[in-house]
Amino acid sequence: xxxSFLLRLDTWQIMLILLALMILSIKVGxxxxxxxxxxxxxxxTILASLFTLLGLLLAFxxxxxxxxxxxxxxxxIEEANDIxxxxxxxxxxxxxxxxxxxxxxxxxxxxxxxxxxxxxDLDEIKAAQKLSVEIQQRLWDHASQFSKDSSNTTVASMxxxxxxxxxxxxxxxxxYGELVHLPDTIIYLLFLLSAVCSFYIGYIFSSKEKFxxxxxxxxxxxxxxxVFVIFDLDRSRRGFIKLDQMNNAIVxxxxxxxxx
Numbered sequence: 050x051x052x053s054f055l056l057r058l059d060t061w062q063i064m065l066i067l068l069a070l071m072i073l074s075i076k077v078g079x080x081x082x083x084x085x086x087x088x089x090x091x092x093x094t095i096l097a098s099l100f101t102l103l104g105l106l107l108a109f110x111x112x113x114x115x116x117x118x119x120x121x122x123x124x125x126i127e128e129a130n131d132i133x134x135x136x137x138x139x140x141x142x143x144x145x146x147x148x149x150x151x152x153x154x155x156x157x158x159x160x161x162x163x164x165x166x167x168x169x170d171l172d173e174i175k176a177a178q179k180l181s182v183e184i185q186q187r188l189w190d191h192a193s194q195f196s197k198d199s200s201n202t203t204v205a206s207m208x209x210x211x212x213x214x215x216x217x218x219x220x221x222x223x224x225y226g227e228l229v230h231l232p233d234t235i236i237y238l239l240f241l242l243s244a245v246c247s248f249y250i251g252y253i254f255s256s257k258e259k260f261x262x263x264x265x266x267x268x269x270x271x272x273x274x275x276v277f278v279i280f281d282l283d284r285s286r287r288g289f290i291k292l293d294q295m296n297n298a299i300v301x302x303x304x305x306x307x308x309x
Contacts, residue, residue, distance in 0.1 A: 053233050060288045064277040071247040071269040078251025092253040099246045106239055107275055113231055114282035121285050122295045124226050128219045129298035135212040136305050141205035155306045157184045165296045169287050185217050231283050243272055
């Protein structure tokens with residue numbers, strides 16, 4: 050699935066576009082207001098209502114972004130725990146079978162680390178995901194084959210299979226969790242409302258002798274910064290707010306395979 054236009058843009062580009070849009074809207078409001086605006090007691094009420102709507106929409110969008118970010122953090126920790134559990138259950142097998150499992154798990158941990166460190170490189174992400182699936186299949190084949198044996202590996206496989214199942218499931222959850230983003234409709238509405246508020250600021254204050262551009266620019270800049278943070282939270286693979294610390298939980302699984 051191809052990412053939307055907004056997802057293809059960097060966060061700082063979106064911030065600059067919004068900032069420019071708001072400044073332009075203020076300028077258009079000033080020009081329009083000087084031609085047709087007459088002061089009215091309702092001006093401040095309308096402006097306050099627009100600001101309230103913008104504030105509510107920003108808060109709602111910020112809350113969504115925080116929830117998505119938290120969800121992705123939880124999934125990474127869950128994946129690290131599931132992989133660790135499966136690795137430990139390899140110790141239930143005889144030495145030769147245990148070594149076979151651990152060799153595959155070592156490759157799997159490397160693949161999952163590469164899945165994160167690939168960043169925004171789609172080819173690297175796909176390659177790491179493909180390798181992960183291949184290793185998952187080999188691990189599953191080993192466990193299912195051992196479960197059919199009449200030897201003591203049957204009991205071990207009864208413990209390993211649920212652990213592998215959880216490990217495989219959380220990989221899918223993580224993959225599709227990264228595809229969940231803020232709806233474009235809400236973002237466009239946020240842009241529209243920001244532009245309308247900016248236009249109305251210029252419109253109702255056009256009758257003043259001197260327009261306070263410092264306060265107007267401060268409003269535009271703060272709004273753009275909030276939107277910047279919202280988008281940064283919504284994008285786990287780029288920007289300033291990443292999930293590096295959470296991914297260390299998977300990197301640390303390498304310690305379960307000490308170098309000989």
